[in-house]
Amino acid sequence: MTEPVLAVSGLTKTFGALKATANVSLDLKPGEIHALIGPNGAGKSTLIHQIAGTLRPDSGMVRFMGHDITQLGVAGRARLGLGRSFQVSSLAPEFSALRNVMLAVQARQGSSFRFFKPVMRDVSLIEPAMAALERVGLAERAKIPAAELSHGERRQLEIAIALALGSKAFLLDEPMAGMGPDGSRALTAFLDGLRTEAPILLVEHDMDAVFALADRVSVLVYGRIVASGTVEEIRADPEVRRAYLGDAA
Amino acid sequence: MSVSRDTILGIVLLLVLLMLPYAALEAGKPFYVTLATRMAILALAAVGLNIALGLGGLVSFGHAAFFGVGGYAAGILASHAFAGQPLDFGFLSVPGTKTMPVIWLVAIAVGGLLAAAIGAISLRTSGVYFIMITLAFAQMTYYFAVSWPAYGGEDGLSITLRNGFPGVNTLVPINFFLIAWGLLAAALVLFAVLRNSRFGAALQAARQNEVRVATIGIEPYRIRLAAFALSGMVTALAGALYADLNRFVSPSMLSWHMSGELIVLAILGGVGRLAGPVAGAMLFVLFEFLLGGLTERWQFFLGLVLLGVVLFARGGVVGLIAGRPRHD
Amino acid sequence: MQTALFIEQMLNGLQLGVMLFLMAAGLTLIFGVMGLINLAHGSLYMVGAFACAAVAGATGSFWLGLAASLAAAAAAGAVVEILVIRRLYERDHLDQVLATFALILIFSEGTRWLYGSFPLYLDIPPLLQGTVALPGGSRYQLYRLAVIGVGVTVAVGLYLLITRTRLGMRIRAGESDREMIGALGVDIRTLYTVVFALGAALAGLAGAMVGALQSVQVGMGEPALILAFVVIVIGGIGSIKGALVGAVIVGVVDTMGRFLLPQLFGLMMPPSQAGLVGGALASMLIYIVMAVVLALKPQGLFPAAKG
Numbered sequence: 001m002t003e004p005v006l007a008v009s010g011l012t013k014t015f016g017a018l019k020a021t022a023n024v025s026l027d028l029k030p031g032e033i034h035a036l037i038g039p040n041g042a043g044k045s046t047l048i049h050q051i052a053g054t055l056r057p058d059s060g061m062v063r064f065m066g067h068d069i070t071q072l073g074v075a076g077r078a079r080l081g082l083g084r085s086f087q088v089s090s091l092a093p094e095f096s097a098l099r100n101v102m103l104a105v106q107a108r109q110g111s112s113f114r115f116f117k118p119v120m121r122d123v124s125l126i127e128p129a130m131a132a133l134e135r136v137g138l139a140e141r142a143k144i145p146a147a148e149l150s151h152g153e154r155r156q157l158e159i160a161i162a163l164a165l166g167s168k169a170f171l172l173d174e175p176m177a178g179m180g181p182d183g184s185r186a187l188t189a190f191l192d193g194l195r196t197e198a199p200i201l202l203v204e205h206d207m208d209a210v211f212a213l214a215d216r217v218s219v220l221v222y223g224r225i226v227a228s229g230t231v232e233e234i235r236a237d238p239e240v241r242r243a244y245l246g247d248a249a
Numbered sequence: 250m251s252v253s254r255d256t257i258l259g260i261v262l263l264l265v266l267l268m269l270p271y272a273a274l275e276a277g278k279p280f281y282v283t284l285a286t287r288m289a290i291l292a293l294a295a296v297g298l299n300i301a302l303g304l305g306g307l308v309s310f311g312h313a314a315f316f317g318v319g320g321y322a323a324g325i326l327a328s329h330a331f332a333g334q335p336l337d338f339g340f341l342s343v344p345g346t347k348t349m350p351v352i353w354l355v356a357i358a359v360g361g362l363l364a365a366a367i368g369a370i371s372l373r374t375s376g377v378y379f380i381m382i383t384l385a386f387a388q389m390t391y392y393f394a395v396s397w398p399a400y401g402g403e404d405g406l407s408i409t410l411r412n413g414f415p416g417v418n419t420l421v422p423i424n425f426f427l428i429a430w431g432l433l434a435a436a437l438v439l440f441a442v443l444r445n446s447r448f449g450a451a452l453q454a455a456r457q458n459e460v461r462v463a464t465i466g467i468e469p470y471r472i473r474l475a476a477f478a479l480s481g482m483v484t485a486l487a488g489a490l491y492a493d494l495n496r497f498v499s500p501s502m503l504s505w506h507m508s509g510e511l512i513v514l515a516i517l518g519g520v521g522r523l524a525g526p527v528a529g530a531m532l533f534v535l536f537e538f539l540l541g542g543l544t545e546r547w548q549f550f551l552g553l554v555l556l557g558v559v560l561f562a563r564g565g566v567v568g569l570i571a572g573r574p575r576h577d
Numbered sequence: 578m579q580t581a582l583f584i585e586q587m588l589n590g591l592q593l594g595v596m597l598f599l600m601a602a603g604l605t606l607i608f609g610v611m612g613l614i615n616l617a618h619g620s621l622y623m624v625g626a627f628a629c630a631a632v633a634g635a636t637g638s639f640w641l642g643l644a645a646s647l648a649a650a651a652a653a654g655a656v657v658e659i660l661v662i663r664r665l666y667e668r669d670h671l672d673q674v675l676a677t678f679a680l681i682l683i684f685s686e687g688t689r690w691l692y693g694s695f696p697l698y699l700d701i702p703p704l705l706q707g708t709v710a711l712p713g714g715s716r717y718q719l720y721r722l723a724v725i726g727v728g729v730t731v732a733v734g735l736y737l738l739i740t741r742t743r744l745g746m747r748i749r750a751g752e753s754d755r756e757m758i759g760a761l762g763v764d765i766r767t768l769y770t771v772v773f774a775l776g777a778a779l780a781g782l783a784g785a786m787v788g789a790l791q792s793v794q795v796g797m798g799e800p801a802l803i804l805a806f807v808v809i810v811i812g813g814i815g816s817i818k819g820a821l822v823g824a825v826i827v828g829v830v831d832t833m834g835r836f837l838l839p840q841l842f843g844l845m846m847p848p849s850q851a852g853l854v855g856g857a858l859a860s861m862l863i864y865i866v867m868a869v870v871l872a873l874k875p876q877g878l879f880p881a882a883k884g
Binding site: 308310370373374376377380381382384385388389392393395396397398505506512516546548551552553555556559560 | 608614661664670671672674675676678679680681682683685686687689690799800803806807809810814853856857860861864865867868871872875876
């Protein structure tokens with residue numbers, strides 16, 4: 001049995017009277033894409049926040065690469081190799097696409113306290129950054145400030161950043177959101193290839209993408225995992241159909 | 250690699266500033282040499298602030314603390330040397346000194362330590378909290394200086410004879426100007442190097458999007474703390490020079506008003522731009538001199554101009570001339 | 578011990594606290610509802626003091642002066658809000674700091690232009706002159722007790738305003754979700770002007786009352802403003818309860834510190850040195866307390882929950 005790359009156990013988070021996360025356990029195995037679906041308000045964002053480190057759970061544990069990261073902050077988790085993309089693109093808007101990725105390369109090399117060598121002449125930063133941009137198809141737009149990129153391009157940039165970080169696992173929060181059909185197809189194909197490098201925990205509403213990509217699916221309703229299994233198992237599960245998919249599935 | 254407009258403007262302004270005192274001497278108006286020196290020193294203080302504010306986005310309303318601490322370092326060391334009495338810390342006895350390079354090193358060290366201490370606490374907060382806290386800490390140093398009579402208290406401390414620089418007669422105004430100008434040029438080079446470095450990239454990215462920086466594994470707090478300490482060091486150095494310029498140091502160098510003035514210098518010129526502090530300092534001193542000659546109430550008009558700049562001309566002077574910064 | 582002196586200092590601390598509350602309440606309301614940091618608040622304090630002194634001097638009545646201070650400060654606040662502050666709500670904090678700093682310069686130099694650099698004098702009204710006997714045997718200024726009374730009344734009044742009136746409801750709604758109340762049809766612009774003017778009036782009232790104890794001069798507002806900042810940092814920005822608790826803490830700690838610390842050091846060193854060290858430490862004490870509070874609770878004691 002392979003050790004899961006990411007393992008969440010017994011995670012609970014309450015806001016006043018609202019139980020946003022109720023004793024959630026799930027894991028992410030090497031080479032797989034594990035999709036997390038659920039109706040709006042189910043608590044998917046809250047769960048992702050707790051895994052990424054922006055929110056502390058009330059109880060429970062998050063393990064990553066064999067380490068207990070429950071008390072670790074966002075930067076610490078990132079340094080261990082947990083990559084993340086955001087529901088609303090989060091980039092350094094004044095910096096070009098290239099500089100955004102170069103920053104990730106710099107972070108991976110672990111060396112931000114260097115004061116002298118100009119960054120724009122540093123081949124050890126520029127080359128890996130351009131390589132990442134090539135992989136996502138953004139190389140021509142390298143010099144454009146992130147604020148001026150289109151919505152889809154910003155998504156691609158986020159992925160390029162995650163690639164440059166050499167993440168050991170990816171947390172992707174609705175990467176298909178706002179993408180047109182072409183963009184979604186391209187991104188789906190891309191993610192399909194990505195899974196061999198690092199497993200992906202994918203939060204999505206786009207069912208086409210989920211059914212095309214996911215090895216496993218977990219369904220979150222009112223903060224609780226109500227079902228977990230392969231795509232076929234989930235589609236057949238009556239409780240899931242009732243709560244979420246409706247009879248169209 | 251093409252040289253940016255920022256850099257060109259910076260070099261041009263530096264050269265203009267360099268020529269001013271010589272032009273003054275030519276015109277037989279030696280007083281203006283002192284004015285130019287004042288420009289250079291205030292520009293240096295603003296360069297320090299620019300590291301924290303312009304690059305880091307840290308709105309510090311307490312930089313006067315570092316400016317004043319640098320000034321007091323110069324004043325205290327000089328007065329002890331003059332009186333022939335070493336500083337007595339109980340366990341340690343430190344002789345005074347009237348040598349500028351030594352004074353500068355002390356000022357930089359003390360400024361850096363104070364900035365690290367204040368920054369360590371203040372940087373755990375953000376936004377409005379940070380502004381208020383830096384203001385409060387600077388006020389604390391102000392009240393401390395006022396209540397310590399050994400060094401003049403509210404009346405301040407005189408430096409009877411301007412401190413010395415090996416090989417140079419610092420009493421000659423043009424010589425002292427050149428010293429100040431030289432340090433300003435060095436600080437601008439430091440700023441440019443910093444901005445282009447990995448450290449600068451992380452710092453500026455943290456200003457633009459703090460969450461993003463953390464998500465890629467860089468801890469914004471540590472970067473900012475280092476930047477804040479560096480910023481304090483440069484501003485403290487300016488304070489030491491300022492004390493020597495006026496041959497006087499007083500708690501007013503630590504006041505909130507001074508902190509505001511420093512921010513004004515940075516903004517007038519264009520915050521975050523290389524040339525900004527120089528442009529801002531030159532404009533400000535000119536404004537102060539010309540308008541101050543007309544009316545004692547010149548700060549009223551400064552207020553109006555400042556309001557106008559903030560509401561209508563956000564990029565400052567450099568923004569007007571060189572356009573928006575390019576970050577490729 | 579000197580119980581009498583102790584009680585007197587405690588009351589002084591309360592009085593300072595109450596003054597700071599008036600300043601801090603306005604500041605924290607303005608920040609809570611409008612998200613704006615306002616450095617010019619100290620100028621409004623000064624305007625209140627000057628209005629009171631000028632009118633009291635001209636008419637001979639402190640009470641008229643007090644009314645004038647409220648009116649003048651509120652009016653100044655409203656004018657400033659409409660002309661300048663309005664444009665700052667969407668701006669970043671740096672712009673707000675600079676613009677309100679510019680306002681300080683304009684107010685200070687403008688006032689100096691009108692009244693010169695010498696202080697104005699404001700006399701305690703005859704009704705409140707004299708002293709009152711305290712337990713322990715000493716006597717305490719009636720005026721100071723009245724100030725404490727006014728402060729407590731204002732605190733209660735603010736509480737009632739916020740919790741029982743429609744304006745208070747709108748204020749609370751505005752604090753939790755600015756965009757929502759616009760969508761609900763509340764006239765935001767007027768609300769903001771009213772809140773700003775209310776904060777200004779409180780500051781003006783504080784200035785006028787303090788003016789009779791100290792003097793009325795340009796620059797009196799800024800030290801009070803900075804202390805008010807310390808208050809709301811300790812209390813939690815956006816929280817009136819925090820402002821009250823913070824103000825009492827700051828007032829009492831500062832006053833008692835200045836009173837007790839030199840005595841404390843006097844136990845360990847000769848009196849002249851004790852006075853020196855104690856006095857210097859006392860002047861820094863409140864900032865040290867602020868640093869400690871922040872180290873433990875970076876959002877202050879009662880952070881207002883933001884939507």
